[in-house]
Amino acid sequence: MGPVAERTIIPYGQFELLREARAVMDEEARALTRVAAGLDAEFCKAADLLCECRGSVVVMGMGKAGLIGRKVAATLSSTGTRSHFLHPAEAAHGDLGCLSTDDVLVVLSNSGETEEVCRILPSIRRFGIPIVAITADRTSSVGSAATATIEIGHLPEAGVHALAPSTSTTAMLAVGDALALVVGRRNGFTPQQFALFHAGGSLGVKFKTVGQIMRQGDALRIAADTKSIREVFTDLSRPGRRTGAVMLVDGDGRLSGLFTDSDLAKLLERRCDDKLDRPIAESMACNPMTIGPAEMLADAIEILSRHRISELPVVDAEGRPLGIVDITDVVGSVPLSLLKPDAEARNRSAS
Numbered sequence: 204m205g206p207v208a209e210r211t212i213i214p215y216g217q218f219e220l221l222r223e224a225r226a227v228m229d230e231e232a233r234a235l236t237r238v239a240a241g242l243d244a245e246f247c248k249a250a251d252l253l254c255e256c257r258g259s260v261v262v263m264g265m266g267k268a269g270l271i272g273r274k275v276a277a278t279l280s281s282t283g284t285r286s287h288f289l290h291p292a293e294a295a296h297g298d299l300g301c302l303s304t305d306d307v308l309v310v311l312s313n314s315g316e317t318e319e320v321c322r323i324l325p326s327i328r329r330f331g332i333p334i335v336a337i338t339a340d341r342t343s344s345v346g347s348a349a350t351a352t353i354e355i356g357h358l359p360e361a362g363v364h365a366l367a368p369s370t371s372t373t374a375m376l377a378v379g380d381a382l383a384l385v386v387g388r389r390n391g392f393t394p395q396q397f398a399l400f401h402a403g404g405s406l407g408v409k410f411k412t413v414g415q416i417m418r419q420g421d422a423l424r425i426a427a428d429t430k431s432i433r434e435v436f437t438d439l440s441r442p443g444r445r446t447g448a449v450m451l452v453d454g455d456g457r458l459s460g461l462f463t464d465s466d467l468a469k470l471l472e473r474r475c476d477d478k479l480d481r482p483i484a485e486s487m488a489c490n491p492m493t494i495g496p497a498e499m500l501a502d503a504i505e506i507l508s509r510h511r512i513s514e515l516p517v518v519d520a521e522g523r524p525l526g527i528v529d530i531t532d533v534v535g536s537v538p539l540s541l542l543k544p545d546a547e548a549r550n551r552s553a554s
Contacts, residue, residue: 234370238356316345
């Protein structure tokens with residue numbers, strides 16, 4: 204019998220801290236459930252306004268709501284909706300000039316009576332700009348002035364004193380995220396577009412396209428499938444780095460098979476020397492798995508991993524070779540742990 208794992212004993216003081224922290228998070232979670240259940244046609248109206256916006260979605264908020272507004276604007280921008288943040292105090296001193304009649308204004312104000320926001324509402328109405336309000340009460344000044352009002356209700360703030368904006372800002376952030384993601388999906392936002400906006404960091408690597416990583420040109424080995432194995436390897440012999448596979452094409456230049464260095468090694472190990480002078484089509488792997496250049500690198504790595512293959516041909520719409528993804532080029536470039544959530548999500552959507 205193996206040793207029993209030592210249990211961690213949490214001191215009473217720490218237990219109280221954890222209990223309080225969990226209570227705060229539980230209260231915010233309950234608030235989100237309540238707000239989600241209360242979403243109505245006004246949310247749909249707000250989403251329509253953002254989808255139809257020909258200019259920019261301008262997000263406005265003061266204090267903590269303003270900090271949430273900056274994040275909402277950033278989420279909108281990264282999911283295909285042109286957006287920026289406008290500080291209401293600065294707007295009252297000339298920055299209203301950044302607005303155009305093609306814009307949509309999203310205002311975050313829990314009370315709906317934020318002085319700096321209410322001060323500029325008459326000017327915004329004169330511009331004829333649609334307003335989406337995210338506020339506690341649709342009858343408030345901000346809610347009443349809005350074209351669409353998403354009412355989150357009067358949510359008690361979390362914590363012992365229930366003073367600091369917490370539950371209300373969490374709710375506003377969740378509503379903003381919901382708007383951004385729903386609008387992005389309705390506007391046909393794709394992972395490829397997401398990749399354009401996230402060129403750096405692990406997301407930038409993860410969302411590269413196959414066309415950005417594939418080997419092409421002189422790095423490829425392509426031959427007619429009517430040639431013998433000996434002819435193929437003699438003709439394609441070249442110094443320097445090369446792929447571990449030869450892509451074979453038919454008379455129309457379409458990919459018909461794949462023959463790897465491992466396939467050649469197996470023939471030699473089995474002393475099948477006579478096959479070296481036979482057409483390579485007799486020994487190649489027919490109809491190999493392929494991928495298009497616009498597909499995501501994450502999808503290519505998933506195929507390589509799932510099917511335990513080392514090379515993945517890249518073809519055009521008519522099946523003609525454009526390049527090849529070699530496992531040595533991508534090993535370590537994207538952590539597999541980052542790809543697993545995507546695979547699980549696809550499996551859930553398919554089931």
